[in-house]
Amino acid sequence: MKFTAFFLTAISFIVIAFFVVSYAAGYKIDLVNRKIKQTAMLDVQTKTKDSKIFLNGEAKGIGSAIIRDLEPGTYEVRVVKDGYHEWKKTISLVSGQAETLNDISLFLLEPSVEEFKDELNASLISKLADTDNLYTNSGEIYENDSLVTRLSSDIFGLSWYPDRRYITFTTNNKLNIIEIDGTNMTELLDKKSDSPAVFVNSGVSVIYENDGKIYRATIR
Numbered sequence: 083m084k085f086t087a088f089f090l091t092a093i094s095f096i097v098i099a100f101f102v103v104s105y106a107a108g109y110k111i112d113l114v115n116r117k118i119k120q121t122a123m124l125d126v127q128t129k130t131k132d133s134k135i136f137l138n139g140e141a142k143g144i145g146s147a148i149i150r151d152l153e154p155g156t157y158e159v160r161v162v163k164d165g166y167h168e169w170k171k172t173i174s175l176v177s178g179q180a181e182t183l184n185d186i187s188l189f190l191l192e193p194s195v196e197e198f199k200d201e202l203n204a205s206l207i208s209k210l211a212d213t214d215n216l217y218t219n220s221g222e223i224y225e226n227d228s229l230v231t232r233l234s235s236d237i238f239g240l241s242w243y244p245d246r247r248y249i250t251f252t253t254n255n256k257l258n259i260i261e262i263d264g265t266n267m268t269e270l271l272d273k274k275s276d277s278p279a280v281f282v283n284s285g286v287s288v289i290y291e292n293d294g295k296i297y298r299a300t301i302r
Contacts, residue, residue: 119177120177120178121150121151121152121153121154121177122152122153122154122175122176122177122178122179122180122181123148123149123150123151123152123179123180123181124137124147124148124149124152124157124159124173124175124180124181124182124183125146125147125148125149125180125181125182125183125184126142126143126146126147126148126149126159126161126183126184126186127145127146127182127183127184127185127186128145128146128161128169128185128186128187128188129185129186129187129188129302130145130161130163130166130186130187130188130302131145132144132145132163133145133161133162133163133166133186133188134161134162134163135147135159135160135161136159136160136161136162137149137157137158137159138157138158139158139160152175154175154176154177155174155175156172156173156174156175157172157173157174157175158170158171158172159171159172159173159183161186161188162188163188165190165191165192166188166189166190166191166302167188167189167190167191167268168188169186169187169188169266170265170266171183171265171266185245185247187243187245187248187285187302188302189259189268189270189301189302190300190301190302193270193271193299193300193301194299194300195271195297195298195299196297196298196299197295197296197297197298198289198296198297198298202289202296203291203296204275204277204291204296207277207278207279207280207289207290207291207296208277208278210280211239211241211277211278211279211280212241212242212244212246213240213241213242213278214242216240216241216242216249217240218237218238218240218251221233221234221235221236221237222237223237223240223249223251223260225249225262229264230249230260230262230263230264231260231264231267233253235253235254236253237251237252237253238251238252238253238275238276238277239251239252239257239273239275239276239277239278239279240278241278241279241280241281243259243281243285244281244284244285245285246262247261247262248260248261248262249261249262250270250278250279250281250288252273252275252276255272255273255274256269256270256271256272256273257269257270257271257272257273257279257288257290258270270288270299270301271299271301272292273290273291273292274292274293275290275291275292275293275294277290277291282298285301285302286300286301286302287299287300287301288301
């Protein structure tokens with residue numbers, strides 16, 4: 083009797099362990115079709131506190147989310163917060179893939195802007211700006227030899243955002259920011275100058291020239 087109980091306990095432990103390990107490894111037990119199939123996982127991490135994460139319109143977390151057991155296919159990821167521009171990306175997942183979308187930044191719809199009183203001018207801003215390996219040609223933005231995006235208007239003042247996942251530039255009298263894969267292009271603020279912008283405080287604020295004056299704006 084004791085042996086039978088021990089045997090059943092051992093079998094139960096093995097079965098449970100199998101399911102736990104399989105789940106952790108990204109496998110899904112399909113009881114209907116009687117087979118085991120590998121799924122995908124998505125890890126979403128944002129820099130903006132209290133931002134809401136959605137996957138195909140379904141709420142998945144606040145600030146961060148690890149989403150397991152996803153079928154292979156195409157998904158739309160959205161990150162939103164009141165008072166901020168929406169972040170959105172379409173991704174394709176395959177079996178066994180663990181995709182990470184980290185350090186997502188949301189930018190304010192209405193940045194706080196003030197005139198910068200310190201001794202700073204457009205020439206010095208241009209020297210301080212991080213412009214390595216960025217160039218524009220006929221309305222196109224390139225990072226090294228890779229095309230980032232193509233616009234129908236002239237582009238000026240290319241510079242890197244601090245994490246180098248975004249590029250900023252001026253077009254149509256607006257300071258814009260765009261991810262290096264060409265997604266999530268966002269108008270940040272008015273900027274009537276060709277000089278690049280300089281970011282401070284880990285990208286929370288930007289210093290730039292506008293109509294001959296120097297300003298500092300809080301953008302996220």
